[in-house]
Amino acid sequence: MSRFGLFQIDQFKFAVSLRLIKKILQNSKSYDLPRLPRTISAVLVDAGQLIPLLNLRQMIGRETQQEHLTQSYQVLVESEYGTVALPADLTGRIVDEQKGERSTIVEQEVDLGGVGSFIYQNEDYSILDINFLAIEMTQVFWQNQPDTGGARRHQ
Amino acid sequence: MIVDGSKKLIFRLGGTGFLLELGDVVEVVERIAGMLDSSRSDIGRGIVSALQFRQTWIPVVDPALKLNIFSVVKLKDKKAVILRGSEGNWALLVDQVGELSAAENFHSCEIPFLLKVSAMGFYSQVKLLYNEPMIVFEPERYYGSTAVSI
Numbered sequence: 001m002s003r004f005g006l007f008q009i010d011q012f013k014f015a016v017s018l019r020l021i022k023k024i025l026q027n028s029k030s031y032d033l034p035r036l037p038r039t040i041s042a043v044l045v046d047a048g049q050l051i052p053l054l055n056l057r058q059m060i061g062r063e064t065q066q067e068h069l070t071q072s073y074q075v076l077v078e079s080e081y082g083t084v085a086l087p088a089d090l091t092g093r094i095v096d097e098q099k100g101e102r103s104t105i106v107e108q109e110v111d112l113g114g115v116g117s118f119i120y121q122n123e124d125y126s127i128l129d130i131n132f133l134a135i136e137m138t139q140v141f142w143q144n145q146p147d148t149g150g151a152r153r154h155q
Numbered sequence: 156m157i158v159d160g161s162k163k164l165i166f167r168l169g170g171t172g173f174l175l176e177l178g179d180v181v182e183v184v185e186r187i188a189g190m191l192d193s194s195r196s197d198i199g200r201g202i203v204s205a206l207q208f209r210q211t212w213i214p215v216v217d218p219a220l221k222l223n224i225f226s227v228v229k230l231k232d233k234k235a236v237i238l239r240g241s242e243g244n245w246a247l248l249v250d251q252v253g254e255l256s257a258a259e260n261f262h263s264c265e266i267p268f269l270l271k272v273s274a275m276g277f278y279s280q281v282k283l284l285y286n287e288p289m290i291v292f293e294p295e296r297y298y299g300s301t302a303v304s305i
Contacts, residue, residue, distance in 0.1 A: 031170075031171075031287065031288050032169065032170045032171055033171060033270070033274075033281070033288065033290070034171060034222035034223060034224050034277060034278070034290070035222060035223060035273050035274060035277050036270065036273060037269075037270075037273045040269075040270070040273075043267075043270070043288060045264075045283060045286050045287070045288060048262060048264060048283060049264065049265070049267075050264055050265070050266065050267050050270070050281065050288060051267070052267055052269050052270055081268050081269050082267050082268050082269060083267075084269065134269055
């Protein structure tokens with residue numbers, strides 16, 4: 001049975017497959033490192049590991065200078081490229097997929113991977129494609145490389 | 156001078172902590188106001204000024220420029236860490252110089268794959284000090300014949 005974790009940051013609601021969620025941290029301290037990609041706002045330290053914190057507000061066009069200072073939760077999610085953290089103001093519930101409805105229509109103006117959305121109690125949650133978001137972090141680098149093969153998206 | 160190679164010097168730039176091998180350090184100059192000559196800069200090599208140190212002028216490098224770190228500390232209020240290099244002494248501008256810390260207090264920490272490409276050319280190691288990430292400062296990246304200007 002497939003389940004989703006439902007979260008929200010500002011007015012943006014998103015869903016993450018439960019099997020990808022490793023841990024949810026509350027008010028975890030974050031740190032700046034120099035030369036982070038624009039899509040990363042800071043790093044967290046969890047169990048002796050550095051975890052990139054995605055600048056989700058920047059990706060949905062609501063960036064603020066205080067991005068990583070104002071969110072309350074950090075959702076640690078496994079990707080093909082290692083663990084990443086997603087910021088959230090509200091941590092929602094864990095919901096069986098059968099209790100909602102999946103839609104492949106992406107109403108979100110921002111392209112966050114195009115997986116579709118999960119509608120639960122009349123609320124529309126964008127299903128995040130974590131691998132897409134993770135590789136998005138490296139785009140600036142890849143775009144500057146003469147031969148990146150299949151690493152580029154939207155080819 | 157006896158150098159304790161098992162200790163590291165901690166300094167800060169903006170909100171970021173760095174650690175430096177104590178063996179590379181000649182001296183820390185806490186007050187640099189009045190000892191700088193900004194006309195002796197060579198921005199292409201990362202040199203922002205010259206500092207009078209022990210009856211001579213030595214190049215001053217501001218790593219914040221290369222690392223793209225925003226600092227609210229004014230130039231006159233910065234500290235200089237004097238390092239020995241292949242071309243003689245040079246000064247590293249920092250916001251704060253912290254305490255010395257024993258090597259065993261630092262724990263190795265891998266840079267995540269997704270951050271390696273952006274860190275490339277600037278730093279290659281991060282260590283944790285009481286769970287805070289500290290960048291291992293590699294002086295050769297910032298000054299000397301092997302440094303690459305940006």
